Amino acid sequence: MTKPDKKTSSFMRSLCMGKIEEDLIVPFPAMKKEEGESLRTIFDSLNGWLKTKDKDFREWDVKGEMPRSFVDEMKEFGLFSLIVPEEFGGLGLSATGYSRALQQLTMYDGSLALTAGAHSSIGMKGLVLFGNDEQKKRFLPKLATGEMIAAFCLTESGAGSDAAAIRTKAERKDGKWVINGEKIWITNGGIADFFTVFAATDTPEGKITAFIVTKDMKGVRSGTHEDKMGIRASSTTTIYLENVEVPDENVLGEVGKGFKVAMKILNNGRTGLGGGCIGGMKKAIAACTKQAKQRKQFGRAIAEFGLIKQKIGNMVVDCYTAEAVVAMVAGNIDDGFEDYAVEAAISKVFATEALWRTVDEALQIAGGNGFMREFMYERAMRDSRINRIFEGTNDILRQPDL
Numbered sequence: 001m002t003k004p005d006k007k008t009s010s011f012m013r014s015l016c017m018g019k020i021e022e023d024l025i026v027p028f029p030a031m032k033k034e035e036g037e038s039l040r041t042i043f044d045s046l047n048g049w050l051k052t053k054d055k056d057f058r059e060w061d062v063k064g065e066m067p068r069s070f071v072d073e074m075k076e077f078g079l080f081s082l083i084v085p086e087e088f089g090g091l092g093l094s095a096t097g098y099s100r101a102l103q104q105l106t107m108y109d110g111s112l113a114l115t116a117g118a119h120s121s122i123g124m125k126g127l128v129l130f131g132n133d134e135q136k137k138r139f140l141p142k143l144a145t146g147e148m149i150a151a152f153c154l155t156e157s158g159a160g161s162d163a164a165a166i167r168t169k170a171e172r173k174d175g176k177w178v179i180n181g182e183k184i185w186i187t188n189g190g191i192a193d194f195f196t197v198f199a200a201t202d203t204p205e206g207k208i209t210a211f212i213v214t215k216d217m218k219g220v221r222s223g224t225h226e227d228k229m230g231i232r233a234s235s236t237t238t239i240y241l242e243n244v245e246v247p248d249e250n251v252l253g254e255v256g257k258g259f260k261v262a263m264k265i266l267n268n269g270r271t272g273l274g275g276g277c278i279g280g281m282k283k284a285i286a287a288c289t290k291q292a293k294q295r296k297q298f299g300r301a302i303a304e305f306g307l308i309k310q311k312i313g314n315m316v317v318d319c320y321t322a323e324a325v326v327a328m329v330a331g332n333i334d335d336g337f338e339d340y341a342v343e344a345a346i347s348k349v350f351a352t353e354a355l356w357r358t359v360d361e362a363l364q365i366a367g368g369n370g371f372m373r374e375f376m377y378e379r380a381m382r383d384s385r386i387n388r389i390f391e392g393t394n395d396i397l398r399q400p401d402l
């Protein structure tokens with residue numbers, strides 16, 4: 001039996017060509033025992049802290065902002081250190097462990113999970129994947145403690161799905177890069193100090209380059225906090241870049257190869273988003289099954305009616321399948337496979353839509369209560385909707401040729 005080539009093998013790409021490469025998925029990837037044990041300890045302390053915050057999460061959703069003091073608590077609990085390698089002071093979680101951690105956070109609050117997730121999944125992922133030793137030494141210890149919070153700056157008013165159309169420019173001047181442009185809807189924009197910025201660089205090597213930009217650079221400014229439908233307490237702002245001088249040592253990856261950097265970050269980050277969706281599903285299933293057992297109509301608990309059982313059955317099938325699909329992609333990444341773009345896209349599309357179906361049906365089971373702010377359902381629905389839009393819309397991910 002020939003071993004699969006880790007650079008080029010992809011189970012789903014092969015399947016599309018009618019070839020079944022079992023060696024890629026058998027044995028089914030599993031989390032390492034030691035990592036599972038340390039996660040359990042971490043979750044025990046997180047649960048003790050977060051279970052006291054439910055009222056606060058609800059208030060911050062209504063207000064549309066979380067206080068800086070809570071972000072400081074997130075730092076103390078190590079929520080910005082999840083994927084930073086241990087040698088730089090982080091927890092060094094694998095893709096599998098990280099995905100599981102985001103699942104845990106989403107069980108408490110979507111904005112909390114997004115704040116931690118945008119930092120790790122996309123904000124500083126480029127540094128972890130493409131940074132050189134000097135860049136890692138310079139920034140990773142600060143990113144691990146949360147002294148620096150990270151954000152990913154790709155989208156512009158004229159470049160959403162068509163990310164290659166960005167107009168933010170980086171030009172060479174006096175031995176430096178000078179960046180001008182505006183990035184919109186940047187998660188963590190109002191609290192971040194470290195930005196992975198993509199800018200057009202008309203160089204023979206390629207059209208886009210990724211840069212590390214820091215808040216202390218002259219000309220970097222965040223806009224006002226966006227008033228959103230969901231994940232309202234998370235920070236989303238415009239980032240203005242005006243004549244920002246960036247030294248060569250802050251180029252991330254190779255000059256001209258920034259589009260590849262962006263796509264690799266997004267593909268790799270999808271296991272975090274997938275984990276979040278699974279957490280959201282589990283929370284909704286727990287809430288609506290409890291509700292269905294307690295609520296009596298026609299003389300019995302509504303949980304006894306076949307139609308309600310069927311709805312819950314479908315949710316559980318969706319949740320189990322999403323967890324398996326996300327675990328498969330994370331396992332492939334942890335096993336060192338490099339071509340998981342198709343699998344990651346499938347996992348994002350499936351998990352985000354499964355979450356949407358689940359929260360919708362959970363709200364339906366709760367009936368009128370589901371529509372009331374007092375219960376968790378309407379917030380879960382508002383918080384879930386974004387997942388089908390950001391980190392590549394599901395429509396775009398359904399078209400592998402784009």
Ligand SMILES: Cc1cc2nc3c(=O)[nH]c(=O)nc-3n(C[C@H](O)[C@H](O)[C@H](O)COP(=O)(O)OP(=O)(O)OC[C@H]3O[C@@H](n4cnc5c(N)ncnc54)[C@H](O)[C@@H]3O)c2cc1C
Nearest residue numbers: 152153154155160161185186187389390391392393395396
């Ligand atoms: C709350 C929030 C947080 C975000 N965080 C970040 C962030 O941290 N960093 C960042 O860089 N960006 C961020 N974004 C931006 C996000 O990634 C984009 O909104 C997303 O990529 C879609 O771009 P768009 O909104 O411009 O939609 P458009 O590209 O204008 O698309 C509009 C619609 O048309 C569809 N469409 C477009 N082209 C096609 C096609 N060829 N075929 C079929 N359908 C198509 C899309 O699927 C969509 O439904 C965030 C957005 C939001 C709302």
